Amino acid sequence: MTASSDYFPRAEKAHEKHEEEPDPREQLMFDPLPRGQMNAMVMESMYTTSWKFWVVVGILAFLVATCFFYAWGYMIANGLGVAGVMRPSFWGIFLVNTVFWIGISHAGTFISAILRVFKAEFRRPFTRAAELMTTFGLIQAGASIFMHLGRVWLSYWLFPIPNQRTIWPNFHSPLMWDLLAITTYVLGSTMYLFLPLIPDLAMARDRSTGWRKIFYRTLALGFRGTEGEWRHLTTAMNIFAFAIIPVMFSVHTIVSWDFAMAMRPGWSSTVFGPYFVLGALHSGMGAVAGVLFIMRSTMKNMTYFIRKEHFDSLGKLMMIVSFAYAYFFFNDYIVQWYGGDKWTDALLHWLEHGPMSWMFYQMVTFNIVIPFLFLWNKKVRTTPWALALIGLLINVGMYWERYLIIPVTLTINRMPFTWRLYSPRIEIFLTIGTFSLFILMYMIASRLIPLIPVWEVQEGQMTHSLRKVGSTMVHTKTELE
Amino acid sequence: MENTLIPVDLNEMGAKGAIADDATGKWGMAIDQDLCTGCQACVAACSMENNVPFVLEDDAGYGRSLHWIRIERFWEGEFPDVKMTPFQPMLCQQCGSAPCEPVCPVFASVHSPAQQINLQVYNRCVGTRYCANNCPYQVRQFNYRDYALEPINANDDNGKLVYPLHNQFNPDVTVRRRGVMEKCTFCLQRIHKAEETARTQNEELGDVEFTTACAQACPTNAIVFGLIDDPNSLVSQINAANENKAYKQLAELNTNPRITYLKEG
Numbered sequence: 001m002t003a004s005s006d007y008f009p010r011a012e013k014a015h016e017k018h019e020e021e022p023d024p025r026e027q028l029m030f031d032p033l034p035r036g037q038m039n040a041m042v043m044e045s046m047y048t049t050s051w052k053f054w055v056v057v058g059i060l061a062f063l064v065a066t067c068f069f070y071a072w073g074y075m076i077a078n079g080l081g082v083a084g085v086m087r088p089s090f091w092g093i094f095l096v097n098t099v100f101w102i103g104i105s106h107a108g109t110f111i112s113a114i115l116r117v118f119k120a121e122f123r124r125p126f127t128r129a130a131e132l133m134t135t136f137g138l139i140q141a142g143a144s145i146f147m148h149l150g151r152v153w154l155s156y157w158l159f160p161i162p163n164q165r166t167i168w169p170n171f172h173s174p175l176m177w178d179l180l181a182i183t184t185y186v187l188g189s190t191m192y193l194f195l196p197l198i199p200d201l202a203m204a205r206d207r208s209t210g211w212r213k214i215f216y217r218t219l220a221l222g223f224r225g226t227e228g229e230w231r232h233l234t235t236a237m238n239i240f241a242f243a244i245i246p247v248m249f250s251v252h253t254i255v256s257w258d259f260a261m262a263m264r265p266g267w268s269s270t271v272f273g274p275y276f277v278l279g280a281l282h283s284g285m286g287a288v289a290g291v292l293f294i295m296r297s298t299m300k301n302m303t304y305f306i307r308k309e310h311f312d313s314l315g316k317l318m319m320i321v322s323f324a325y326a327y328f329f330f331n332d333y334i335v336q337w338y339g340g341d342k343w344t345d346a347l348l349h350w351l352e353h354g355p356m357s358w359m360f361y362q363m364v365t366f367n368i369v370i371p372f373l374f375l376w377n378k379k380v381r382t383t384p385w386a387l388a389l390i391g392l393l394i395n396v397g398m399y400w401e402r403y404l405i406i407p408v409t410l411t412i413n414r415m416p417f418t419w420r421l422y423s424p425r426i427e428i429f430l431t432i433g434t435f436s437l438f439i440l441m442y443m444i445a446s447r448l449i450p451l452i453p454v455w456e457v458q459e460g461q462m463t464h465s466l467r468k469v470g471s472t473m474v475h476t477k478t479e480l481e
Numbered sequence: 482m483e484n485t486l487i488p489v490d491l492n493e494m495g496a497k498g499a500i501a502d503d504a505t506g507k508w509g510m511a512i513d514q515d516l517c518t519g520c521q522a523c524v525a526a527c528s529m530e531n532n533v534p535f536v537l538e539d540d541a542g543y544g545r546s547l548h549w550i551r552i553e554r555f556w557e558g559e560f561p562d563v564k565m566t567p568f569q570p571m572l573c574q575q576c577g578s579a580p581c582e583p584v585c586p587v588f589a590s591v592h593s594p595a596q597q598i599n600l601q602v603y604n605r606c607v608g609t610r611y612c613a614n615n616c617p618y619q620v621r622q623f624n625y626r627d628y629a630l631e632p633i634n635a636n637d638d639n640g641k642l643v644y645p646l647h648n649q650f651n652p653d654v655t656v657r658r659r660g661v662m663e664k665c666t667f668c669l670q671r672i673h674k675a676e677e678t679a680r681t682q683n684e685e686l687g688d689v690e691f692t693t694a695c696a697q698a699c700p701t702n703a704i705v706f707g708l709i710d711d712p713n714s715l716v717s718q719i720n721a722a723n724e725n726k727a728y729k730q731l732a733e734l735n736t737n738p739r740i741t742y743l744k745e746g
Contacts, residue, residue, distance in 0.1 A: 079659035080608070081626035086544035088619055090610040150608015150623065150660030157587050157607055167605070173586040175609055262615045263580050263734060414731055415571070415619040417553040420544040 024466055024473055027309050029121060032461040041301040042200075042450045043207050048300040049447060060440040068433030072147055075426055080150055082426045089410040089422035094148035095258075096402045097434055099276075100283065101141035102182070102255055103398060107284025108134030109189060109248040112196075113241045121477075122313035124460045125305040128200075128453045129295060130288050131193040136441045138186045140434040145182075147430055174254070174261045181247075181254040188247050192240045198223050198233060199455040215448070252277045259405065265343035266409040269336060275328040282325045282367065283398035285318045286391030291442075293388030295451060305452045308382040315381030318391070322371035329368065347412040355421060356408045359400045366397025507597040508667055509709030509739040510696070511719045511727075512570055515746070516703035519552050519568035526698030527572075530668060532654045534628035535646075547622045549573070549665040550695050567745045570704065572695070573620045573665035574730060575599055577737030581612035581621065589662070598667050598739070606661040613662060617731050620664055627659045667706070668693040687711045709739065719743075 024030045033041075075082050085092045112127035146152050158179055160169050169176050202223040205216035223229055256276035259267040269275075289311070296306045336344050351360045370393055374380045381387060407422035424431075445451075463478040527533065527550045536546050550572035557564045575598040581590045582599065589606035592599055601612075601621075613621035635642035650656060653670035657663050675689040682689075687708050696704040707716035720727055726743040 079624070079626040081540065081545070081659070083625075085610070085623075085625070087613070087623070088544070090613045090623065148609070150610065150662075151606070154607045157605070165605075167588055170583070170586050170588050172583040173611065174584065175586040175611055179586070258611075262584070262611075263617055264614065410614065413619055414617045414734075415553070416555070417551075417569075417571070418544070418619045 024475060026307070028125060028305065028307050028457065029460050029464040030466050030475070033304070035458055038458065039203055039207060039454055041304065042452050042454050043204065045300045045302060045452070046204075046447055046450060053298075053443070057440065057443055060436045060443070063436035064433060064440055066433075067429040068143075068437050071426055071429040071433060075147070075430070076152060084423050084425040084427055086420065086422065088413050088415075088418045088420065089407040091148070091410060092407050092422060093403070093424050093427035093431055094144045096399070096406050097144040097431055098141045098148070099255055099402045099406070100399055101137040101144065101434070101438075102185075102252060103276075103280035103283040103402075104287050104395075105134040105137035105141065105185075105189070105284070106248060106252060106277070106280035107288045108132070108137075109192070109244055110281055110284065111288060113192065113244050113248070116237075116241050117245070120313075121460055121464075122310050124456045125310065125452055126288065126292055127196065127456065128193075128449075129291050129451055130284075131189070131196075132442060132445055132451070133284070133287060133291060134189045135186075135193050136438050136445075138182065138189065139441070140438050142182065142186065143437075144430075144434060145179075174257045177254045178258055181251045185247055185251040188240070188244045192237075192244050195233065195237050195240060196453055196456065197449060199225065200450045200453060203454060204450060249277055252280045264409065265341060265412060265414070266336065266347045266405075269332055271328060271332050271335065275325075275332050278321065278325045278328050279398055279401060281321045282318075283395050285314065285321055286394035286398075289314055289318065289391030290388045290395070293384045293391075295446075296384055299446065299451070302452075305457065308384075311384050311387050312378065312381045315375050315387050315390075318387075318394070319371055319375035322368060322375070322394070326368045326372075329364075343412065343414055347409060350412050351404060351408065354408075354411075356404065359404055359408070363397045363400040363404065366393040367401065370394075507708060507710050508575070508672065509707070509716055509741070510667075510693075511705045511716045511723075511741045511743060513703045513705075513719075513723075513743040514567035514569060515743065516701040517552070517568040517570060518701055518703075519554060520700060521552055522698040522700060523550050523570060523695035523704060524548050524552065526694040527665070529649065530651055530654070530694035531666070532629075532650050532656050533622075533663075534624075534656075535631075535634060536628055537631060537633060540625065545623075545625050547624070547628065547663070549620070549622065549663070551620075569742070570695070571618060571620060571730075572740070573599065573667075574618055574736065574738035574740050575665075575667060577739065578735060580615045580617060580734075580736060584611040584615050585609070586611070593669075596667070596669065596672055598669070599664075600666060600669070601662055601664055603655055603657050603661045603663065608660040608662070610662065617734055617736065622663050624657050624659045624661055624663065629656055687714055 083092060083094075108130040111123055111130040115123035116127070146155055149155055157163075157165075158169060158176070171177075198220060201216050201220035202225065205213060205220050208216060223233075253273035253276065256272040260269055260272035262268065292306055292310065292314070296302045333348070337348055351357065370390060374386070374390060380390075411419055411421055413419070459480070463480060465476050465478075467474045467476055528535075528548065531549060533547050533549055540546075550570055553569040553571050555566045555569070557566055577597070579590075579592065579599045582592055584590075585606075586609060587605055587607055589602045590599065590612045591602060608623070610623055613619075613623060629647070630644070632642060634646055635644045637643075651670070653674075671691050671693065675691045676686060678684065678689050679686045693704075693706045696702075696706040705716045705719055707714040709717055709720070711717060712721070720741050723743045726746065727741045728744055729738045730740070730742060732738075
């Protein structure tokens with residue numbers, strides 16, 4: 001021990017800490033590449049396709065053909081008798097899937113709109129991946145709603161279009177609100193996916209030949225990157241980013257009203273709106289972690305774009321969302337228990353001790369306990385596979401949560417004579433079908449459109465810089481507006 | 482008697498507030514649980530009258546039986562001292578403020594202003610099954626398959642399927658196809674016939690002799706159907722005489738049921 005360390009302990013410590021600090025150039029924003037090279041890297045990631053990719057695509061296409069289209073056609077031809085719905089669980093897995101996929105779709109809007117509005121820099125490389133999840137997830141949700149209908153060939157009766165029957169749809173029905181909210185969300189999120197895509201499509205157009213050139217030229221709408229075009233595009237993106245946030249919150253609130261407005265024990269709960277929104281974000285964040293892990297480990301050049309700091313920030317976000325989710329979860333169940341209604345008591349007893357109680361406890365473990373235990377740890381957060389695994393478990397937990405809310409809660413009603421447990425039949429195949437269709441669409445999209453918003457990354461790298469002040473490196477960021 | 486067509490704004494009919502009738506209603510029922518023997522004659526009669534199809538064993542065992550009326554029985558107490566509670570026939574309560582009506586997105590579940598009962602418009606139903614979920618009495622039935630066309634109900638006649646049971650269909654009632662909801666209508670076709678009789682014979686509606694299929698078949702007259710807004714009708718007199726025994730199913734939900742149950746004792 002030298003004397004100096006006794007007199008200046010803080011200085012000593014500060015010096016030690018400085019040595020442990022990672023090099024800021026490990027972060028994407030401080031590790032810029034020339035624009036041409038980065039564009040080429042993104043193009044390469046689209047073009048490079050191994051035979052394994054096509055094997056997976058083939059398997060998924062087979063699953064989509066059999067489990068989605070054939071199974072749905074079989075169900076349309078034979079009626080819902082081939083599904084598992086019955087009295088009292090008139091709603092089954094189809095609506096579980098709907099709620100689940102709408103939940104998945106929330107992550108895209110959250111990451112790309114809310115984080116864009118609040119200028120969170122870590123969002124930059126994966127906004128596109130999250131937005132694609134929104135659009136493709138909503139397609140699955142919409143398909144699941146139509147699978148659920150008894151006479152799907154008459155589903156156009158649900159839409160408020162002029163008709164010879166002179167009957168307008170019933171706007172008192174929560175299903176009608178649901179339909180309008182989801183339609184609005186599909187349209188809004190698709191446009192919001194498309195707008196930030198235009199500069200990247202123009203980039204791809206300038207670097208491709210053949211049918212791809214025609215494809216990108218058509219979609220890029222003649223974008224050349226002039227000052228005026230950028231100004232219009234930024235304005236449009238700003239408008240959509242702000243406008244889609246209330247739509248996102250309202251859509252899952254309205255989905256929850258399908259349940260909260262009904263007179264069922266366990267359903268008529270006023271906290272369902274925020275509870276469902278937080279649940280949606282919870283599963284969505286988990287799904288984004290999974291998608292980022294798969295992108296990083298399978299696609300070319302992705303280790304440059306998706307780095308540890310992104311998983312770290314995403315992990316923090318997942319932890320905060322799981323706290324908020326836990327608050328609403330306990331709020332919902334404890335308030336219902338405290339209400340003391342005998343039917344609700346029967347329902348809670350059924351959830352805790354009934355044949356589906358394993359699902360209840362798994363839900364609590366996966367959604368609350370595991371994020372609470374592991375996401376504190378920076379090492380876990382910065383390990384991509386660990387975060388992806390937690391994300392997967394959260395999604396399993398959230399699927400169980402929706403399963404418990406719909407068919408299992410429906411088991412208990414005010415007529416004990418009809419209590420009976422639901423068991424899925426063809427729904428299992430159709431669920432596999434929707435999952436396969438989602439992954440298949442995502443995989444094909446990854447070959448067709450740049451999954452990394454290159455212009456956004458480049459914009460971020462332009463605004464970030466490292467300056468040397470004395471012997472320390474100082475991070476600086478220039479405001480764009 | 483009001484028998485003319487009432488111009489109805491369909492967009493208002495589903496509104497819960499707009500159709501909340503007065504507490505009495507028009508047609509109603511009294512079910513005496515002391516008299517019910519649980520013989521299920523009402524279930525059979527209802528199925529015959531309303532073309533309710535036969536559901537096969539597998540589906541019925543899984544909770545898909547199509548019965549517009551069912552006899553519920555319950556037990557009280559633990560095993561050695563089990564006491565059976567009286568039979569409880571359960572059918573659509575024809576709520577004045579019905580939970581099934583506002584939730585239908587296509588106005589398939591509507592309130593009839595003339596008869597003041599809940600109706601299901603079969604060919605308008607797309608099968609969202611929301612009404613069935615929202616029915617606290619669980620009396621709405623869904624057609625999971627084309628049960629009337631199940632091959633097991635048919636005879637093979639030189640390669641062609643012949644359905645002998647189709648010969649006993651009631652021509653006054655629709656045969657429902659798969660994918661639609663159905664439920665008790667208080668034998669609406671009989672009510673319509675009675676209304677026509679009253680109009681042509683210049684009688685009061687209360688004087689026309691008719692009743693629903695379940696009440697007609699009941700051997701102990703446990704089910705009595707009639708006009709509950711008419712104090713002289715049999716059902717009103719039964720209700721008035723048994724005020725201390727009368728109760729409504731799930732009255733705490735304020736659905737305004739038209740059926741009065743008379744409990745045992």
